[in-house]
Amino acid sequence: MPKLTVVTRTGDEIEIEQTRPGASVMELMRDHDVPDLLALCGGSRSCATCHVWVDTAFLSKLPEAVEEESELLDSSMHRQPNSRLSCQIKWKDELDGLRVTLAPED
């Protein structure tokens, strides 16, 4: 099954093999118990507590961030060019091998 790798805040790697198309990366991380992932607003683009840094090789495979997501990321102290809200990344099989790092808490 296509695989997602998550780097936690403590630097540990969690491999998620049970991915499902249509679920968001945030939901996959939450269901696989990635520590420190708050995802407080449940994916409604109201907070930025699921902020991740995405492996740059995959950036082109993701749809561009809408304005609201971009604004939320902008306000983070930890925004990088590869920052995304994981709730806005819908899983698809071509993301196999994707690696994301949980950004520090703001």
Add this chain to the structure above:
Amino acid sequence: MAQPSVAIIGAGQAGLQVAVSLREQHYEGRIALIGDEPHVPYARPPLSKAYLLGEAGDLALRPQTYFAQHRIDLIAGKRAVAIDRTRRMVGLDDESVIEYDHLVLATGARNRSLPIPGVELGNVFLLRTLDEAALLRERMAAAKNVVVIGAGFIGLEFAATATKLGANVTVLDVADRPMARALSKTMSAVFTREHEKTGVRLMFNTQAMRLLGEQCVTAVETVDGKILPADLVLIGIGVIPNVEVAATCNLTVENGIVVDEFLQTSDPHISSIGDVAAFSNRHLGGGRVRLESVQNASDQARCVAARIMGQPDAYDAVPWFWSTQGSLKLQMAGLPSSGCEEVVRGDPNASKCSVFLFRDGKLACVETHNRPADHMLARRLLAERAALTPDQAADPTFDLKSLLPRPAARVAAA
């Protein structure tokens, strides 16, 4: 007791987060998570929005398998009815008993009922639980005329959803503007205008006197004699904290379970968090409040879990809230209070703006409409007690970020 143990009464956002945080921090003892709903802990915010539209994914905050994997004894569908503080035991309604070293009361709140004739009719709803939302969703399919009693967050979120589903929606409130207890006049006016644009009819300074109908509701009669046809009514007029179990064991209760700055009750073995906890901190202007929000539930849970793990810290988070009403996104950071100076950033007549509220010249609260970046910055400005002036706030070219330090590491207040 052979093994240390934590019991948590209330399996909502707050209660669950205590259990999750304890296990994340390698708590080795037993954890009992007691909830009176027959479900795994789930997200409530979508119940008034995406869930009713049939657009919500899985609402469960953790998969069913999580609890066994993490040795969390999820006791769902049972109610805690008694606490024996001397023997440190919780009694449940099936007469079973749970022992604890530390007890967390995260009992939440319940909807206030409306004491008028007709509320017992069919198709009259309160909205808080998944079961209520499931029935409401079923009944919405055939609803043409919807009356919402209460122009608060839930009422307006539901009004926007019902409008999207094609119903004619009327919202009544006894106040003179929407979300009057929580919002500035400027932001209330923005939301009045935006809701009216989508076709919601708002009626203020009025009240429902009775609900009419035989089996199911057919109309709402207001105190000023109007008859509003309704085949579905939603009542959203606030909540009452669930303090009963705390009161039975003589903990201090006063519009909520009273806790100190560490979220500890008058018994050092008992903490209280979330909607039910009455607390104060520097962000709240001196008084004791209860906050009904996901942020407060989650952050207080983490604060108590840290204390149980031997790292006590006063609860100091900046409160923040959101309410998504159709395409309108309201976010608030800080707590409003009367007598604040209102400073508008952006154009209140446009589709996005922010209102900065100053109390005695100091930033107290920021409300944003479709400006999430202002909201995020506001939370940090409040946490840092940044010296923002009203003039700076009003100047759209002023860079709010310039008032913040740029730490490499995390900001502690979240």
